Amino acid sequence: MRLxxxxxxxxxxxxxxxxxxxxxxxxxxxxxxxxLENLSNSFExxxxxxxxxxxxxxxxxxGLSESCWKLLTEINHLERQLTSLHPELVSKISCPTxxxxxxxxxxxxxxxxxxxxxxxxxxxxxxxxxxxxxxLACALYSSLTTLPGTTKWIGxxxxxxxxxxxxxxxxxxxxxxxxxxxAFYDAILxxxxxxxxxxxxxxxxxxxxxxxxxxWVTGPEDASSAAQLALAQASEDEGLFQMLKNDFTGTISNxxxxxxxxxxxxxxxxxxCERWSGVPHRSTCLAPAKGFDCISCKSTLNGICAxxxxxxxxxxxxFITGGLTTAAKHGAGAASRLLKTTFKxxxxxxxxxxxxxxLKASLGIISKIDDFKKTSVVLAKINQYLISPARKxxxxxxxxxxxxVRNSKVYMAETAKGKYIVFAQDGLKLTxxxxxxxxxxxxxxxxxxxxxxxxxxxxxxxxxxLTNKSSVAIAVTAHTPQLDSVLTKIEIAHLxxxxxxxxxxxxxxxxxxxxxxxxKKALExxxxxxxxxxxxxxxxxxxxxxxxxxxxxxxxxxxKELYMEISKIKDPNLKKRMMNDYQRFIVDSNQRKTLLKDQxxxxxxxxxxxxxxxxxxARGVQHLGKMLLxxxxxxxxxxxxxxxxxxxxxxxxxxxxxxxxxxKEAQKLMDFGFVGLPPN
Amino acid sequence: MKLFFLCFLFSFNAFATLELSHSxxxxxxxxxQNWELGKDLFGIPFILFSPQKNSQxxxxxxxxxxxxxxxxVKTLKENASDYQENKKKWASLHQVEIVKFLxxxxxxxxxxxxxxxxxxxxxxxxxxxxxTSYYIECKGQIVFSKSLRLQENESDDQYFHSLINSLDCxxx
Numbered sequence: 001m002r003l004x005x006x007x008x009x010x011x012x013x014x015x016x017x018x019x020x021x022x023x024x025x026x027x028x029x030x031x032x033x034x035x036l037e038n039l040s041n042s043f044e045x046x047x048x049x050x051x052x053x054x055x056x057x058x059x060x061x062x063g064l065s066e067s068c069w070k071l072l073t074e075i076n077h078l079e080r081q082l083t084s085l086h087p088e089l090v091s092k093i094s095c096p097t098x099x100x101x102x103x104x105x106x107x108x109x110x111x112x113x114x115x116x117x118x119x120x121x122x123x124x125x126x127x128x129x130x131x132x133x134x135x136l137a138c139a140l141y142s143s144l145t146t147l148p149g150t151t152k153w154i155g156x157x158x159x160x161x162x163x164x165x166x167x168x169x170x171x172x173x174x175x176x177x178x179x180x181x182x183a184f185y186d187a188i189l190x191x192x193x194x195x196x197x198x199x200x201x202x203x204x205x206x207x208x209x210x211x212x213x214x215x216w217v218t219g220p221e222d223a224s225s226a227a228q229l230a231l232a233q234a235s236e237d238e239g240l241f242q243m244l245k246n247d248f249t250g251t252i253s254n255x256x257x258x259x260x261x262x263x264x265x266x267x268x269x270x271x272x273c274e275r276w277s278g279v280p281h282r283s284t285c286l287a288p289a290k291g292f293d294c295i296s297c298k299s300t301l302n303g304i305c306a307x308x309x310x311x312x313x314x315x316x317x318x319f320i321t322g323g324l325t326t327a328a329k330h331g332a333g334a335a336s337r338l339l340k341t342t343f344k345x346x347x348x349x350x351x352x353x354x355x356x357x358x359l360k361a362s363l364g365i366i367s368k369i370d371d372f373k374k375t376s377v378v379l380a381k382i383n384q385y386l387i388s389p390a391r392k393x394x395x396x397x398x399x400x401x402x403x404x405v406r407n408s409k410v411y412m413a414e415t416a417k418g419k420y421i422v423f424a425q426d427g428l429k430l431t432x433x434x435x436x437x438x439x440x441x442x443x444x445x446x447x448x449x450x451x452x453x454x455x456x457x458x459x460x461x462x463x464x465x466l467t468n469k470s471s472v473a474i475a476v477t478a479h480t481p482q483l484d485s486v487l488t489k490i491e492i493a494h495l496x497x498x499x500x501x502x503x504x505x506x507x508x509x510x511x512x513x514x515x516x517x518x519x520k521k522a523l524e525x526x527x528x529x530x531x532x533x534x535x536x537x538x539x540x541x542x543x544x545x546x547x548x549x550x551x552x553x554x555x556x557x558x559x560k561e562l563y564m565e566i567s568k569i570k571d572p573n574l575k576k577r578m579m580n581d582y583q584r585f586i587v588d589s590n591q592r593k594t595l596l597k598d599q600x601x602x603x604x605x606x607x608x609x610x611x612x613x614x615x616x617x618a619r620g621v622q623h624l625g626k627m628l629l630x631x632x633x634x635x636x637x638x639x640x641x642x643x644x645x646x647x648x649x650x651x652x653x654x655x656x657x658x659x660x661x662x663x664k665e666a667q668k669l670m671d672f673g674f675v676g677l678p679p680n
Numbered sequence: 681m682k683l684f685f686l687c688f689l690f691s692f693n694a695f696a697t698l699e700l701s702h703s704x705x706x707x708x709x710x711x712x713q714n715w716e717l718g719k720d721l722f723g724i725p726f727i728l729f730s731p732q733k734n735s736q737x738x739x740x741x742x743x744x745x746x747x748x749x750x751x752x753v754k755t756l757k758e759n760a761s762d763y764q765e766n767k768k769k770w771a772s773l774h775q776v777e778i779v780k781f782l783x784x785x786x787x788x789x790x791x792x793x794x795x796x797x798x799x800x801x802x803x804x805x806x807x808x809x810x811x812t813s814y815y816i817e818c819k820g821q822i823v824f825s826k827s828l829r830l831q832e833n834e835s836d837d838q839y840f841h842s843l844i845n846s847l848d849c850x851x852x
Contacts, residue, residue, distance in 0.1 A: 053766065192723040192743070199747040199822065210755055214762035214798075217815075220745070220824065221763075222770045225811060227722035228739050228828040229774070229804060235729065235737035245718045245729070314773065320722075321774045321804065 032082050033385055036075060040390040043071045048397055050389035053215040056400045061211075063413055063422030064401070072401075075394050082382070125293040132297040133332045136257045137161050138170035139301055143181035160253045177301050179384065183312045184256060187320060189249075192223040226320045234325040244328060251328040258327020258334035259319055263311075264300045265335040268292040271353050281350060297332075307353045309387040314345040411436040414464070414495050435492050438462040464488050471525035472532035476518050483510050487536065504539045504546040511537060515558075519565040523578070530566075530581035538562055543591035552599060559586055560602035567606075579603075598668075605673035617641045620674035624665050636660055644675040652676070699850075700726045705744040706850030707823060709843045715740075728843070730829075730836055736807075738829035738836040740843060747822045751815065753786045756796055760784040763798050777803045782812060791848045793818045801831070812840070818849040 044050050047068035052058050064072070141160045145167075158167060199216045235241045244251060273285035295303075304311055319327075327334040345353075385391055404423050413420040414435040422436070439462075463485075469477075477484040486507045493500045511518065515537055522533045538558050540547045547555055566582055569575040586592060587601045611619060617638025621627065626637060640659020644652040652675045656666035669675055698711040702725040711717075715728040716737075730738040764781050771778050782799035789795050799812035808831035816823040825847070827840040 053762075189723045193725075196745045196747060196824075199745055199749070210749070210752060211759050212762070213751065213756055214759055214766065217813075217824075218766045220743075221766065221813060221826075223722065224724060224741055224743075224813075224824075224826045225767075225770060225828075226774060227724055228727070228741060228811070228826060229809065231718070231721060231727065231729075231739055232736050232809070232828055232830070233805075235732060235739075236735050238732070241729075241737070244721065245716070248718075248721050317773045318775065321776075 029082060030381065032078050033381055036078050036082070036391070037385055037388070039071055039075050039078070040385075040388065040394045043068060043075065043394045043397075044390035047071065048393050050393040051216070051219055052212070052393070053218060054212070055393065055396050056404065057212070059397070059400060059404060060423050063420035064397070065417070066419040066421075069421055072394060072398055075391075076398055128293060128296050132261060133253075133257050134165055135297040136260050136301070136332070137165065137253045139177055139298065140181055140184075140253060140256045141167060142170045143178045144185060146178065179308060180301060180304055180311065181256075183308070183316060184259065187223075187316045188252065188255065188324075192220050192227065196220055222317075226317065229321050230324050233321075234328070237325075237329070240325060240329045244325070254329070254331035255324055255327045257332040258323065258330060259316075260297060260300060260304065261332045261335040262319075262323060262327070263304055263315060264292065264295070264297070267303070267353075271350060281347075308384070310345055310349040310353055312387070314349055318345070410439045412439055413437075414492060416495055435464045435488055435495065437464045464492065470529060470532040470536075472522040472528050473536050475521045475525040475528075476536050479518060479521050480510065480514060483507065483536075486510065499545070501545045501549065507539055508546070515561060516565065519562065520568075523565065523569055523574075528574075528578075530578055530585055533562070534585060541586060543589055543595050547591075547595055552596060555596065556599060556602070562586070563602045563606070600672045605671075606677065608673035609677040611674075613642050613645070616645060616674060620669050620672075623672060623674065624661075624668065633660070641669060641674055644669075649676070649679055697846075698728075700742055702726070702744060703746075705746075705821075707742055707744065707818075708846075708848045708850065709742070710846035711843070713839060715839075730833070730839070733836075734830055734832040736830050736833070738827070738833050738840075740827040740840055741825060742847075743824045744849075745822045745824050748820055749817075749822050750820075751794070751796055751817055751822070753794075753796070756786070757784045760798060764800075767800055771802060775804070779803060779808060782810075789816070789845045789847060791818075791846075793847065793849075795844055797844075807831075810834075810837075814844050816844070816847055818847070821849070823847065823849060 047064065048055060048058060137160055141158075144160065161167065161170070196217075196219075199213075231241075231244065234244050267289070269285045269288045270281060272289035273280070273287065274289060275285070275287035277284040277286055323334065409423070411422050413422045414437070421439075473487060477487065486503055490500050490503045490507065492498075493503060518537050519533060522528055522537060534541045538561075540550050540555055540558050541562065563582060563586075566575065566578045569578060582603055587603055592601075608616070608619065620641040621629075621634055621637050626634065629637070637660055640656055640661065643659070644655040647655055652670055653663075653666045656669060656675070657663060661669065670678065696711050696714060698709050698717070700707040700709070707726075709728075711728065713730075715730050718727040718729060718739075719725065721727055724741045724743055726742040728740050728742075760783070763784075767778065767781070770776070779801040782797075782801070784796070784798045786794065786796050794817040796815045796817075797812055799810065801808060801810045803809075809828060810831060811826065811828045814825040814827075816825065825844060827836075829836045829840075
């Protein structure tokens, strides 16, 4: 009779859930929760992965993009909304002054006495015991068959089921059971291979920027350490070792049964023990919680869902190295063997579990659940959200962010990939050109709350500076500081894909009369790059809009100036590199060829003037496109080139004409240096 | 059925070269002592087990990480404290007492693949273990390996080293 009333109470509890969910307050909370889940998942996916261990270092290195800032502040905003609907969450949500380690955010409510014992007949106890392996195997089967990718590891899920149990006998588990089983599946089978993703994502990094390498491999490191230790332990028993080695997936069901039943024993004999021989949880339990044998293993799973935070974070990892092999061998019968050695969780977690009304309600061991029932579903969902890795990383980021801004100068960075909020110039790893705007107003909590707006609206920005400056830009702006501002403006315009002609004209004006000395300084900088020299000192030689608005003669003059400076470099390696780059960026530039067509570049002229006598003749003839002439004719023309080269400048043209070249051809050979370096 | 191993032994230059094929990647190690091979245990593609000695079998895992990276000796060495901090957290979760950390090392194996190793020794249930992780840069990709042995089975270190030294990867 008593059992019947408990069962009716349970049925009533389950049946009331839809009505509870329909209440407007809970509906409103669920709407907020849904948004929060989406936002925090998006933050975790696009901003900071939950696998990043050191959020502070990450933020200092990469800053936070404007879109991530918006996500974060929207999360903050919605969590505040949630607390206004549910005031008991205030201490758990949105606490930027709290420590960075948020611990386990299990919602704790006042502890209720266990004022109603569960009792049941010996027959029910026996049935529960017998039914347990089948119940758990069914739950495992039902959940695993809904998980994508499980067949990769377990092949045919039917083999999880004990003999005599058909898949059709197993009803699908609820979302909470699925969550527990997903955690189990991930920890036992999937975690090692899945957790390389962070390292794979680092593929584009320069090798000396892999400062977080050891943090990125923590997932597979932890998984393999636990797995290999468990296997080393298992190897003490040859039978068990061979069973694991030869049919690992076949033992999954045993392992799962051992886990759940031993958690049940642990709750009964430790967490909810009513009397101890000495110090609670450190001595012997004299009075285990009553009625546990009346709770089916299915209900136990629901109870574990209520403490899923501790289950995932502490129980499951400890189980792999502490109890897995025993569970694999004994299945549900492992419970009594595992109790003392397996589940040593933190005192904080013990208190959280003890106080969890959700746990007690799920296990059916509290009676005054009327008021609790109304919010239990939403509470469970809030709990699920609070313990989710995505929410945790968003919350840690917010807390870390508010701590950093108190101690660091804050900047808004404008990059090719968008705007970022950054905290230091040193160590910043944003790639490419970055323009930094110091933020003048204090980054207060107001700013966080106003974060749905764009950076420009929230922050008062000071004059920008260019970071990730090249050594050339540093050397040049050190000598001519007034260039800094215009170079920065040009970078901003590039980032915004705006026209730069006016700014480049301004740049050219500042450069007037200074190019030679600036080029010298630039070439003396550490590891100078020619494209940086061009961008900073010879913007016309990018052959863009500025070049199209510059007289040809001036362009040729700039090319010559730059060539002459490079030719003065003393370091032979640097000189060689610069000459090669000059050839690449200037001589071979397609834009130049379009713009200057047949105009010889000074380097070509010098190179041609230095050719050996034999090559000089052949190249000159080739340059004029006279290769199809007869051999005799070509020999005559080549001889004319060699002869002109040996004579004084004023006689060269005539010698060439006498050799058979036209006036125009003779002039071209002279302009291109085939008969020696022109006097000017 | 997407499980996908082809694993076979063949003789090569007097060594037993073991080909480990997984998800389109091939690894080769000289398993001259014929240690037993376990596949997909806890999701780890390959683990070699020594014969039982002092009550346990030593083991060494191999996995192709799929990460295409170049690693920098200086950076890894400078940040080795991250490894230690993470291991301390792992230890507290698994009721393990760390005895000491094995320093970061880097060397070239016999195929000129750069190996980065780091490790620790720890006590778990009154037994002392030595664990070493190896990250091998093999033809532009990172291969992971980890060895574990009891303190008493120090002699297995030589074989671990010979396996790592012989590790090569196939056409990727």
